[in-house]
Amino acid sequence: ILNQPEVWQQCLKDVKGMDFSAMLAKYDPRSIPWLFVGCGTSFYLAQGAAASFTELLASPAGAVPASEILLNPKLVFPRGAQAFFPVLISRSGHTSEVLQVADYLTAQGVEFLAVTCDGRELAEATEYLLKLNVVEESTVMTSSFTTMLLSLQYIAASVAGNESFLAALTELPRHLRRLLKIYADDVEAFAKNDFEDIAILGQGALYPIAEETALKVMESSSTYAQFFHTLEFRHGPKSVVGPATLVGGLLSESNLKSELQVLLEMKQLGAKIYAVVNEAPDVLRVAADLLIELEIPGPELARLAAYVVWGQLLGSYRGLEKGLDPDNPRNLSRVVTI
Ligand code: F1P
CATH class of the missing domain: 3.40.50.10490 (Glucose-6-phosphate isomerase like protein; domain 1)
Incomplete structure (x- = not known):
């Protein structure tokens, strides 16, 4: 928890160096709503990311727990999963519910972005990957939550061309x-x-x-x-x-x-x-x-x-x-x- 200033600084530097242009050209969050998905802390992070995308891009974004897609897909996707660009968030990349959602989407031909720290199976399941170099041994998610949130905010602000927001994140x-x-x-x-x-x-x-x-x-x-x-x-x-x-x-x-x-x-x-x-x-x-x-x-x-x-x-x-x-x-x- 106390190391977060250093971890944030490194993470923001890393994200700045990543190239998402191919993904953004195909799935611009101003044209297709991004749907952030996770379990537990990663679900709360999904909600924080959705609020950030909605406000920064003045376009709707959403968040659901992975379980809701598995148990009540008709509520989440009344017009089919193709109406969204899903973003699957999982520190471990190994949580069963998230991996099952990855399978569900893949079976329907829906591409998605994976946001993760450990990578694991989730990183293997998709072409689009945001993998952060955050090593967290604790069961409890702390700096993984904040760094994944900051990275997603960084992407939203970059798409929006919002330089003052990017500068504020860097500070x-x-x-x-x-x-x-x-x-x-x-x-x-x-x-x-x-x-x-x-x-x-x-x-x-x-x-x-x-x-x-x-x-x-x-x-x-x-x-x-x-x-x-x-x-x-x-x-x-x-x-x-x-x-x-x-x-x-x-x-x-x-x-x-x-x-x-x-x-x-x-x-x-x-x-x-x-x-x-x-x-x-x-x-x-x-x-x-x-x-x-x-x-x-x-x-x-x-x-x-x-x-x-x-x-x-x-x-x-x-x-x-x-x-x-x-x-x-x-x-x-x-x-x-x-
Ligand atoms: C999500 C999660 C954590 C929780 C616990 C179990 O994991 O539900 O929020 O604190 O560690 O896993 P992940 O899918 O982000 O790895």
């Missing part, structure tokens, strides 16, 4: 290095708290980051955590909130006012709150029990990966605090094969 490792120096110890200290309920809130492109934050807490610390669209939290879930609840808010810049209100409301109900935000208003400085202020200039979407690191740290430190091995969660294996 991101430097910002993370700075932020880790400021906040890693704060997160470690905060992780000493024990909570009965944990809810992580985010909206828009930050919703997948809320999902991934909650999953990191669950995997690395064997603590149940939930995720919600921020404003949805008022519609029922807030009934569980009390002094033993942690509510984490991933606050956007564009909708800060509405999202902040929810977080402050939960504080009033007695919850402990933590917030990740680009620039904190004074009221949040006072209310937050843990505040991560990013202060990263440039387009909002380009700092998406920087929002997840704190959840990765929180899960790991909480796991260590509980005497667990955060790299090897109970009941979980590095690859789900069935």
Whole structure:
């Protein structure tokens, strides 16, 4: 987790040197919607990538878990799989559900892009490959999530010809290095708290980051955590909130006012709150029990990966605090094969 500034820097350099022109000429995301597919963390990454493509290219992109294609293909592909360019994401390249989707697509003559770190069978299954040189031994996905996300954002911004976005991505490792120096110890200290309920809130492109934050807490610390669209939290879930609840808010810049209100409301109900935000208003400085202020200039979407690191740290430190091995969660294996 703490090596991510270096890993991001190298990954962005590598992606810059890759040539996707043949694939993009055939499957331009502005003409054919890209459908991002994965399981677990890779599904959340798929959602983050879809939001990024949709916004950067002003064209719709989608995301589904691999299982949904296998179990409910008519829901995913009401007009046939040919209507999409699928992007299959898998750190291991070995997850059964993803490989079965690869077979399903190939049987229908549908080409796809594979995004992976290890490569394995997935890399062999297609002509179009984005393989990152990220070696991650932990069962839990951390830098593989952020680097695959950054790479896909890099591709979308390149297609869009969005130079300021590309520049902002290139600057991101430097910002993370700075932020880790400021906040890693704060997160470690905060992780000493024990909570009965944990809810992580985010909206828009930050919703997948809320999902991934909650999953990191669950995997690395064997603590149940939930995720919600921020404003949805008022519609029922807030009934569980009390002094033993942690509510984490991933606050956007564009909708800060509405999202902040929810977080402050939960504080009033007695919850402990933590917030990740680009620039904190004074009221949040006072209310937050843990505040991560990013202060990263440039387009909002380009700092998406920087929002997840704190959840990765929180899960790991909480796991260590509980005497667990955060790299090897109970009941979980590095690859789900069935
Ligand atoms: C996806 C995944 C991970 C999860 C666990 C099992 O793997 O579901 O998200 O944390 O490690 O595998 P992959 O298809 O990206 O290799």
